[in-house]
Structures are given as structure tokens and as C-alpha cells.
């Protein structure tokens with residue numbers, strides 16, 4: 479027998495004994511509700527007999543669900559770490575083998591070892607890989623490998639269900655699993671008695687992001703002068719994993735720059751690296767090209783500052799402008815994010831102001847070069863068109879209009895239900911508000927109204943920038959010389975060159 483002597487059942491699971499995961503709840507931030515619920519498991523693991531005596535049934539299994547990188551593994555380790563018990567971790571994919579019986583043997587082995595060393599924690603990451611919805615009656619395919627793999631997966635899943643059902647005898651073992659695709663899981667697994675608890679691990683909000691940054695900053699040398707809260711605020715949607723990576727990246731930059739600790743410019747560089755990419759050397763636009771870029775980016779930044787100054791606009795102000803090519807971009811404007819509440823219900827005036835900001839690039843070109851416009855601002859113009867269409871259609875903020883076409887499936891399904899986490903592609907922001915998938919007919923009427931709106935806002939923007947011709951030129955000149963300009967410098971230039979000032983300055 480070819481396989482004789484080889485023990486396939488030996489799971490690759492690594493047991494780390496006596497709290498040596500080393501992770502504690504203090505290492506986890508931004509998911510307080512989940513941590514709160516999981517505390518109970520720690521209490522149980524520390525003293526399972528007490529729970530028995532009191533007649534409290536321990537939770538069977540706990541499913542952690544949520545997008546990657548938000549701390550599911552981390553929090554599972556923290557439970558074992560806090561309770562000081564062994565932690566048996568395996569990935570769902572490690573059970574998926576073509577060889578018949580290997581997966582289920584590994585499951586048996588994993589649970590056996592955890593029970594021997596109880597109290598203990600079993601954690602299966604990406605459980606969807608092993609517990610995908612079974613196909614009911616097994617359908618033979620002509621592909622034998624496929625048949626074998628499917629059958630094997632189903633046997634493995636059955637074994638897992640058996641272990642979970644027999645859990646009462648294995649008191650003192652907590653079974654945790656994580657997935658970001660709950661929709662793929664076999665319903666049998668989600669039945670009561672298997673996963674008693676389903677805990678959602680969400681991406682952190684601004685406050686959570688700050689706490690996570692603080693945790694990771696404390697592990698490196700971070701200068702006191704770095705204002706972590708600005709980064710927390712300006713990086714919406716960043717997960718714990720991404721923020722941890724940011725701090726690591728900044729530390730690398732600091733070392734490369736010969737700085738004794740991480741300073742703000744290192745953090746900015748790291749943000750840019752992780753968003754647009756590293757600086758590109760050896761690619762240099764000709765001077766004319768750089769001028770166009772500078773005018774466009776300054777136009778965008780300046781419109782936002784002017785609208786805030788003179789029209790009390792609630793739009794993002796510019797943090798910095800750069801014409802250093804990075805990754806796929808030749809230049810960029812980085813904005814400060816507004817307070818989170820401002821994004822909850824954006825109002826029409828605010829959105830129209832933002833539309834003006836996006837049109838600021840082309841408007842600036844027109845102010846400086848007249849009809850001799852270039853492609854430098856097309857990206858922003860595309861964004862502007864998209865925003866205008868959303869204002870008119872999905873958000874219906876101009877004169878209310880009938881949107882033709884089918885409502886998006888999301889609308890049909892969840893019309894009267896509060897927003898839910900949906901793993902099938904709808905976007906959730908920090909508040910759980912979702913953006914319905916865009917699905918509308920761009921009929922003639924919509925097209926015409928979009929055009930009118932853009933035209934209207936564009937004219938306003940051109941005339942605004944014309945009044946500040948001098949400041950625009952000056953800021954572009956500074957940007958061309960220094961390659962990077964901060965929002966404060968833009969403000970300073972606006973102070974020094976009030977409206978209607980004239981300067982003669984050649985780019």
C-alpha cells in the first residue's frame with residue numbers, strides 16, 4: 479500500500495500552550511462590542527466547572543463574521559491569551575484535500591487534541607473553504623477530480639458537524655470560526671446548537687482607527703509630534719490590518735530617511751505608498767506637462783479653500799498637493815476628511831460645492847490658458863459627471879424626478895428593513911448606510927439635466943477662480959518649484975493675494 483505508514487490525520491494545527499498566543503484584549507481595538515460579548519467566553523474558559531455547577535450551558539460555537547483584516551484572528555487569539563489556554567488554529571483550506579478521508583481525519587484529530595488539553599480554544603479561519611453549502615443530492619460530474627473533491631469536502635463538513643454536536647462531552651473547549659462569506663456557508667452549520675453566537679466584526683470607525691493606530695504606534699518609535707487622530711480621520715475604510723501595515727511602512731520609511739523616530743513626513747509618505755504607490759523615479763514630465771498638472775491640482779485645492787472661505791461650504795479642505803509621480807498617478811491632491819457626521823446625510827449644497835471642487839481643475843486651466851485646455855483634468859471631470867448623475871438620479875436632490883428602470887435588487891429586498899451587512903458587494907460605510915447599486919437608465923432627460931447642472935457649476939467655478947487669478951498663479955508657481963505644497967501654504971497665499979489682485983507672473 480502506497481500510503482502505508484504515512485499518517486495523514488496528523489493535523490498541521492499548532493498548539494500554543496499556556497496563553498502563549500501572547501495576545502490580550504488590550505491589543506485589540508475598534509471592535510468593542512464584539513470584545514464585550516467575547517469576555518464571557520474567557521470567564522468560561524477560566525472556570526468551566528463553575529459554569530457547570532451553576533447549570534449554565536456553555537456556548538457551543540462562535541462564528542466571527544466580517545471583512546478580512548478587521549481582527550477576527552486577533553480577537554480569537556486574545557480569548558485564548560486572556561484565559562491562558564492553548565489555542566489550536568487551522569485554516570479551512572487545510573482540510574480540503576483530494577485524498578478521501580484526510581479532511582475528516584484532520585477534524586477528528588484537531589478536536590481530540592483540543593479536548594485532551596482542555597480548557598482550550600479551537601479556531602478555524604476561513605471556514606467557508608471547508609463548509610461551503612452542500613449540493614444536496616450529490617451530482618456526478620464528468621470531472622473525476624471534481625467529484626472526488628466535492629465528496630471529500632462534504633465528508634469533512636459532516637465530520638465537523640458530528641464533532642460540534644458531540645460537544646457536550648467535550649466541555650471546556652470553545653470552538654471559534656471566522657468567515658467573510660457567511661452567505662456561502664452550509665445552512666446546517668448555522669443551525670442552533672452549532673454556532674450559538676454569530677458575532678459581527680466590522681471595520682473600525684474613526685475612533686476605532688485612532689485606537690488601533692495607537693496600539694501599533696506603541697510598538698515602534700513614533701515621534702510625539704505625529705498627530706495620529708488626523709490619520710485616523712482621513713483614512714476611512716481602512717481596516718486594522720491596513721493600519722498596522724501603515725505604521726510598519728512608516729517605520730521603514732523613517733529608517734530609510736535616517737530619522738531617529740517616525741515623523742509626520744514619514745507617515746505621509748507611507749500613506750501615499752499604500753494608496754497610490756511608491757514614488758517613481760526616472761519619470762519626469764516635461765515642463766509644460768508639469769505646468770498643466772500644477773494648475774489643475776492647484777485649481778482643485780483652491781476651489782475647496784475658496785468655497786470654505788467665502789461661501790461657508792462644508793467641503794473637505796486640502797491637506798497637501800504633490801506633483802511627484804507615484805504609482806499610477808502623476809500628481810495628486812490629498813484632502814482632509816470632514817467630521818464623520820457630515821457624511822451621514824450629505825445635503826444638496828454640500829454636494830454641489832463638491833461638484834465645483836471637482837470642476838476646479840478644468841476651470842483653472844481655462845482661467846490660465848483660455849480655450850487651450852488639456853487632458854490633465856479628465857479624471858476629475860469624469861468624477862464630476864458621475865457625482866452630478868448621482869445627485870440627479872439615485873439621490874434625487876434636484877427637482878425630484880421619476881427614475882425609470884427596475885429598482886435595484888437591494889431596494890426590492892430590504893425596502894423596509896434596516897441596513898444589514900451584505901457580503902455580496904454593496905458598500906457599507908461607517909454607519910451601516912449602504913449605497914444602492916447604481917442601476918438606472920441614463921435616459922435623455924437625465925442626460926440633459928446632468929449637462930445643465932455641470933455647466934451651471936462650471937461657470938460658477940470659472941468666475942470664482944478668475945477673481946483669484948493671482949493666488950492661483952502664485953500657488954502653481956510655488957508647487958512647480960517645490961513639487962509639494964500644503965493646505966496651510968494655500969491659505970497663506972490666499973491671504974497674501976486677495977481677490978482681484980493682479981500680478982504678472984509667467985509659469
Ligand code: ADP
Pocket residue numbers: 505506507508509545546547548549550551552553656690693717718719720722
Ligand atoms: P482577520 O482575521 O479579520 O482577517 P487579523 O486578525 O488576521 O484579521 O488581522 C491582521 C492583523 O491586523 C492583526 O494581527 C493586527 O496586527 C492587525 N489588526 C487587525 N484588526 C485589528 C484590531 N481591531 N485592533 C488591532 N489590530 C488589528
